[in-house]
Amino acid sequence: MVNTKFLTFNNGEKMPVIGIGTWQASDEEIETAIDAALEAGYRHIDTAPVYGNEKAIGRVLKRWLDAGKVKREELFIVTKLPPISNRPHEVEPTIKKSLEDLQLDYVDLYLVHTPFTININEDGSFKLDKDGLMEVDVTTDHAATWVAMEALVEKGLTKSIGVSNFSKDQVARLLKNCKIRPANNQIEHHVYLQQRDLVDFCKSENVTVTAYSPLGSKGIAKFNADKGIVRDLPDLMDIPEVKEIAATHGKTPAQVLLRWIIDTGVSAIPKSTNPARLKQNLNLFDFELTAEEVAKLSSLDKNIRICDFAFFHGVERHPEFTFKNQYTS
Numbered sequence: 001m002v003n004t005k006f007l008t009f010n011n012g013e014k015m016p017v018i019g020i021g022t023w024q025a026s027d028e029e030i031e032t033a034i035d036a037a038l039e040a041g042y043r044h045i046d047t048a049p050v051y052g053n054e055k056a057i058g059r060v061l062k063r064w065l066d067a068g069k070v071k072r073e074e075l076f077i078v079t080k081l082p083p084i085s086n087r088p089h090e091v092e093p094t095i096k097k098s099l100e101d102l103q104l105d106y107v108d109l110y111l112v113h114t115p116f117t118i119n120i121n122e123d124g125s126f127k128l129d130k131d132g133l134m135e136v137d138v139t140t141d142h143a144a145t146w147v148a149m150e151a152l153v154e155k156g157l158t159k160s161i162g163v164s165n166f167s168k169d170q171v172a173r174l175l176k177n178c179k180i181r182p183a184n185n186q187i188e189h190h191v192y193l194q195q196r197d198l199v200d201f202c203k204s205e206n207v208t209v210t211a212y213s214p215l216g217s218k219g220i221a222k223f224n225a226d227k228g229i230v231r232d233l234p235d236l237m238d239i240p241e242v243k244e245i246a247a248t249h250g251k252t253p254a255q256v257l258l259r260w261i262i263d264t265g266v267s268a269i270p271k272s273t274n275p276a277r278l279k280q281n282l283n284l285f286d287f288e289l290t291a292e293e294v295a296k297l298s299s300l301d302k303n304i305r306i307c308d309f310a311f312f313h314g315v316e317r318h319p320e321f322t323f324k325n326q327y328t329s
């Protein structure tokens, strides 16, 4: 079974509505997971240099492509310009490094990972100030970086370009200054953080939206704890209304959460390294949510941001960091 439902970009390119997320997975886990995902029918893979696993993903892609089990044009590969490289002169060398690691000639979608920029030392470690906070680069200029992003399309290094974690205002500013319109904004989006204003604005401007952490990013608790952050986070799969709707359809809470996202015209990239669960996350089209169920799920919004980037200690001091002002738990 191949996932055949797509969102169409403003440039005509098509993105499968369900992709596999790859954050917080070791090389070994992700190699097995990508293999299982391709077998299950996933063709959309979301990664980023920040996740540290592009080489492992590249090894699996090469095996599948060399064996003729999949054609390059059937795949939809997304990667991102990291926050440490969010400067015009770093755009081309950074995508080239991703392409080398992924063993590809082009990606399908290249995203500016965050609207903010962080400084690093020559050895690649984060630059910290005297208080131990991350040094932010306040010279971030989205319009200038976007010109370099546009050049990547012209050079054939990516089919489409977009952004991630951009607010409505940041997308609007980009739209005013661009030659190539962003095709996609990848944002946190789930029943507890619906960001309706932003989603509706993007849709009205023909910028597709991808939902990250669509299942509530269970693994983030440990990731945060390792960085000294303790936060009580909700379990979206344990919400009574979600469980009740799941039971009605004989599906899992995860499948209901994902189907709701797709029914609202947004794509989703759930991460799983478990073969049974990643199969489950793709198996979303043998049931339908009723209009009442969609309305019930849409009424659950609590403005709770789960992936708040607090693990980048001090990043909220960057002038383009907007999360705290708009959506906070």
Ligand SMILES: NC(=O)c1ccc[n+]([C@@H]2O[C@H](COP(=O)([O-])OP(=O)(O)OC[C@H]3O[C@@H](n4cnc5c(N)ncnc54)[C@H](OP(=O)(O)O)[C@@H]3O)[C@@H](O)[C@H]2O)c1
Pocket: 020, 021, 022, 023, 024, 046, 047, 113, 164, 165, 186, 187, 211, 212, 213, 214, 215, 216, 217, 218, 219, 220, 237, 252, 254, 255, 269, 270, 271, 272, 273, 274, 277, 278, 280, 281, 307
């Ligand atoms: N652009 C950005 O700034 C940004 C930020 C965050 C994430 N992302 C992208 O979005 C992807 C998804 O977000 P996420 O990883 O934060 O969280 P998520 O997909 O919401 O949740 C992943 C967690 O849910 C578990 N899970 C997956 N399927 C399940 C199922 N059917 N039933 C029960 N548990 C299930 C996974 O465990 P198992 O693996 O054990 O199944 C994992 O612990 C990331 O991997 C990344 O590619 C992008």
